[in-house]
Amino acid sequence: MANTLKALETFLEHHRRLSQLISVLNFDLETKAPLKSFEERNKIISFYASERASISENEEFIRLIDALSKEKLNEPLSLFVKDQRNGIEHMAKIGSDRFFHWNVNIGKSTELWMKAKKEYDFSVVKEALRRVIEDKKEEANLLRKPDQKTLYDYFLNEYEKGMNEEKIDAVFGPLKEFLVQNLPTVLKKQENWKIPQILPHPKHEQEHLALDVLDLIGYDMERGALAETEHPFSDYVARDDHRVTTHYREDWRSSLFSVLHEGGHAIQFQAWGHTHYDNYVDGRASAAMCETHSRFFENVIGRSRAFSKALLNLCKTAFNSEFVAMTEDDFYKSINVVKPSLIRTDADEYTYCLHIIIRYELERDLINGKLEVDDLPKAWNQKYHDYLGIAVPADDVGVLQDIHWYEGLIGYFPSYALGNIYGTQILSAIKRDVDFEGALERADLKPILDWLNRNDFAIDYFDPDDWIMKVTGQKMDVSYFKSYLRDKYF
Numbered sequence: 207m208a209n210t211l212k213a214l215e216t217f218l219e220h221h222r223r224l225s226q227l228i229s230v231l232n233f234d235l236e237t238k239a240p241l242k243s244f245e246e247r248n249k250i251i252s253f254y255a256s257e258r259a260s261i262s263e264n265e266e267f268i269r270l271i272d273a274l275s276k277e278k279l280n281e282p283l284s285l286f287v288k289d290q291r292n293g294i295e296h297m298a299k300i301g302s303d304r305f306f307h308w309n310v311n312i313g314k315s316t317e318l319w320m321k322a323k324k325e326y327d328f329s330v331v332k333e334a335l336r337r338v339i340e341d342k343k344e345e346a347n348l349l350r351k352p353d354q355k356t357l358y359d360y361f362l363n364e365y366e367k368g369m370n371e372e373k374i375d376a377v378f379g380p381l382k383e384f385l386v387q388n389l390p391t392v393l394k395k396q397e398n399w400k401i402p403q404i405l406p407h408p409k410h411e412q413e414h415l416a417l418d419v420l421d422l423i424g425y426d427m428e429r430g431a432l433a434e435t436e437h438p439f440s441d442y443v444a445r446d447d448h449r450v451t452t453h454y455r456e457d458w459r460s461s462l463f464s465v466l467h468e469g470g471h472a473i474q475f476q477a478w479g480h481t482h483y484d485n486y487v488d489g490r491a492s493a494a495m496c497e498t499h500s501r502f503f504e505n506v507i508g509r510s511r512a513f514s515k516a517l518l519n520l521c522k523t524a525f526n527s528e529f530v531a532m533t534e535d536d537f538y539k540s541i542n543v544v545k546p547s548l549i550r551t552d553a554d555e556y557t558y559c560l561h562i563i564i565r566y567e568l569e570r571d572l573i574n575g576k577l578e579v580d581d582l583p584k585a586w587n588q589k590y591h592d593y594l595g596i597a598v599p600a601d602d603v604g605v606l607q608d609i610h611w612y613e614g615l616i617g618y619f620p621s622y623a624l625g626n627i628y629g630t631q632i633l634s635a636i637k638r639d640v641d642f643e644g645a646l647e648r649a650d651l652k653p654i655l656d657w658l659n660r661n662d663f664a665i666d667y668f669d670p671d672d673w674i675m676k677v678t679g680q681k682m683d684v685s686y687f688k689s690y691l692r693d694k695y696f
């Protein structure tokens with residue numbers, strides 16, 4: 207077996223170097239590259255993505271993985287081999303030509319999405335999105351397993367192993383009802399809140415705050431970087447290179463919570479350290495497991511009363527002015543106002559999951575052929591009216607606001623809501639061992655980070671069901687999230 211592993215290393219090294227190259231190219235594309243370079247740049251990225259994918263078609267690579275599949279392996283090696291087998295089967299069915307073609311279509315659609323958003327006009331990107339959705343249906347048709355009842359089930363399982371529409375519906379259905387029904391109670395409770403006026407602050411001040419916040423939550427800047435982008439993201443570029451991006455709006459809260467979110471992702475990346483990397487399981491954590499940690503830092507920590515003092519102090523240093531006389535209570539209120547709104551990434555913690563459920567229902571129907579791309583803006587606007595009670599005035603703040611679908615990400619959106627559910631379940635596990643509020647009040651996150659490192663990040667290469675069971679001793683349970691919201695907002 208040792209010889210097989212040694213021989214395999216050449217392929218894995220090749221795969222890894224290509225992934226790192228793609229990450230760097232993508233980071234540059236999303237932060238600094240000139241707009242007119244996008245078309246060529248997307249072709250370069252597609253080129254390397256195809257080369258990476260073609261490794262799964264290499265006969266020697268397939269022979270080595272087959273040989274390993276027959277061995278009795280320990281975890282995480284067995285999980286790694288299972289993933290590789292999956293990748294090989296997928297590529298055998300897709301073929302590299304088709305894979306390249308799909309990527310080119312995605313590049314085109316991403317480019318047109320930017321143009322459409324600028325022009326507030328969905329019709330600019332409609333045809334390109336239709337092609338991506340058709341490609342996605344083709345992918346699901348090719349790769350769907352017999353136990354996946356719908357085309358969309360295939361995508362759910364890609365992001366969250368073991369997940370399907372039936373299971374999601376059982377969680378999202380009652381959650382939607384809970385959120386919609388109790389929204390008036392929550393709004394009523396906040397009716398008399400006096401929120402300090404939110405004044406605009408220049409970019410350099412917000413950047414100052416962003417760096418201080420990252421430092422406070424334990425992000426290691428010597429292995430990281432902060433850059434400006436339109437649509438914030440974070441990336442595991444390489445072993446000691448875990449980057450964060452944000453955008454700077456007039457309203458300082460937008461960047462603050464983007465930074466906490468992306469910083470949360472990056473803290474998980476940094477916690478994997480060299481062990482996950484050397485075992486080739488860095489990046490095995492599911493999308494929902496990753497969103498668990500980003501949403502945890504953004505909301506459970508970032509929007510808590512206990513952490514308000516620490517964040518207010520950082521705002522005083524970065525912004526001065528109106529923050530000098532602001533009380534902790536005022537600050538807490540200004541970051542916890544519940545207000546049905548248009549933009550998912552700026553949504554309050556309470557209504558956020560409704561934004562996700564809307565996207566889940568729409569992408570599910572698109573892929574299952576129950577909704578046409580032509581009708582997408584109308585369906586989008588209708589659901590915003592029905593669930594959140596608001597009218598969508600234009601496409602850029604409606605169906606064009608998120609890049610996901612235009613980038614070919616179908617099945618990703620539910621991860622954010624699942625992340626909220628996992629996160630609050632993990633919170634109650636942490637509280638069994640750690641004085642959570644005390645740590646936040648002292649602005650000392652070390653006990654919390656230590657707990658996460660030991661009980662969560664160290665084992666987040668397991669499949670989601672196994673992982674949440676190991677971290678909390680229980681299956682995924684939405685009731686933790688509901689009680690968390692009830693305690694905080696009712």
Ligand SMILES: [Zn+2]
Nearest residue numbers: 467471497500
């Ligand atoms: Zn995220």
